Amino acid sequence: MNDQEDAEELLKQSKNQRRHTTDAPAKKDRDGSESVELADAVAEVLGEIDQGDTPSNLTLRDGDLAALFAGLERSGDLDRIVQEAHDALDRDGAPDSLTRATALRLLVRVGLAEIDPSVIDAAIEGKQRYLTDQASNF
Amino acid sequence: MYLGYVYCICIQMTDTVMRAATYVGKGGVGKTTSTAHIGVAAVQDHGLDVLLIDLAGTQNDLAASFGLLEDVDDPDAPISAIFGENWEFIRENIPDVVDRMTFSTDEGVDLIPSDVGLSGADNTLASVPLERRYRILDEFISNEIAPRYDLVLMDLPGNENNIVLNGLFATENTIVPLKPGEFERNQLQNLERDLEAITEDTNGDVSPRVSMLIPTMVDLRTNQAEEFVQELQADYPDRACESIPVSQNVSDLQGEGRTLFAAADDELYSTGERAREAYRQATEKLLQKLRQ
Numbered sequence: 001m002n003d004q005e006d007a008e009e010l011l012k013q014s015k016n017q018r019r020h021t022t023d024a025p026a027k028k029d030r031d032g033s034e035s036v037e038l039a040d041a042v043a044e045v046l047g048e049i050d051q052g053d054t055p056s057n058l059t060l061r062d063g064d065l066a067a068l069f070a071g072l073e074r075s076g077d078l079d080r081i082v083q084e085a086h087d088a089l090d091r092d093g094a095p096d097s098l099t100r101a102t103a104l105r106l107l108v109r110v111g112l113a114e115i116d117p118s119v120i121d122a123a124i125e126g127k128q129r130y131l132t133d134q135a136s137n138f
Numbered sequence: 139m140y141l142g143y144v145y146c147i148c149i150q151m152t153d154t155v156m157r158a159a160t161y162v163g164k165g166g167v168g169k170t171t172s173t174a175h176i177g178v179a180a181v182q183d184h185g186l187d188v189l190l191i192d193l194a195g196t197q198n199d200l201a202a203s204f205g206l207l208e209d210v211d212d213p214d215a216p217i218s219a220i221f222g223e224n225w226e227f228i229r230e231n232i233p234d235v236v237d238r239m240t241f242s243t244d245e246g247v248d249l250i251p252s253d254v255g256l257s258g259a260d261n262t263l264a265s266v267p268l269e270r271r272y273r274i275l276d277e278f279i280s281n282e283i284a285p286r287y288d289l290v291l292m293d294l295p296g297n298e299n300n301i302v303l304n305g306l307f308a309t310e311n312t313i314v315p316l317k318p319g320e321f322e323r324n325q326l327q328n329l330e331r332d333l334e335a336i337t338e339d340t341n342g343d344v345s346p347r348v349s350m351l352i353p354t355m356v357d358l359r360t361n362q363a364e365e366f367v368q369e370l371q372a373d374y375p376d377r378a379c380e381s382i383p384v385s386q387n388v389s390d391l392q393g394e395g396r397t398l399f400a401a402a403d404d405e406l407y408s409t410g411e412r413a414r415e416a417y418r419q420a421t422e423k424l425l426q427k428l429r430q
Binding site: 004008015017 | 212213215216218219222224227228230231232235253254255257258259261262
């Protein structure tokens, strides 16, 4: 389509905007650039965590999950779950530990990777950027 | 029991076009009626080229006032487009887009109707940088409307949103609707404070202020209504306009797609005649203010 045809199409779309279906466009910085990428955000927050400006813990309150993990410990199944999560992430060696906390760390990553693998990739990239920046400050 | 209502007229005069916006915080008090009648009076009594812009929701009451409801049902070029990020591209590639937005009426005014896209446009304005968010309509008026018209009247929605703020920024002079009662007085004071805040927040770059008052649907047969009008004129001697009497003719003619000015004298009750004359005088006072 040429520019005029594109303009006509955009004009036509204008009147089809509805409040309940219109998402505000991604916030733009003053120079018009899009919001920060995930990898940059991860790198930034890693720095904040190191500085103590952002907490390093994740917390959630969920009675069902609490009961499940307590049950896994009592039934002896937690070790297996940890190992399988470790394997699912293609990690070398053995899990750091066979605790509830390790299980949660690994399982969150497994879940994210299933939903959107690019999120994990961005996190890895962000960490690499942060470590590289730290090394350059030597 | 309502004894009378006051309409809000926001006025700004630029070098090339006079601007006014009706703004009232509630519906059913004749805001659109006043916009339509003042516009027609400005054309017929003063020979001005007048454009009415309806930004007050999607019912298109202003178009209905002129019998254009069917014509504007699916606008070819919606006014909501000017608030989008693609407007400049559209404008560059469709030179007659503003002409396509505009409808002629039988009573001499031109009209840009509202469209359903305005609700989405209000949403997307939230992501526009603050320094530009409320100036889009002002730019449109200056660039596209000022060269073509002598007077532009905007009918704004009753709830404050990004579209309304665009209208207030574009016109700067605001008149608060009042009806008898302390609540309405408080409403006026609150709005004055809000407008002062805009002036402060923009360091005086934009200075919306309470301006003209038009009491409407006034039933002067009641002492309370008479007192209300007298109080208004005493408290706001330089801003209170002639009161518009309540008249069945107004709603009857609206149903036919006409204003009081399109009716023959023998079609009008005495209240209709007085209402028409009152709108004439209100328009005269408005234009005097605009030309100061």
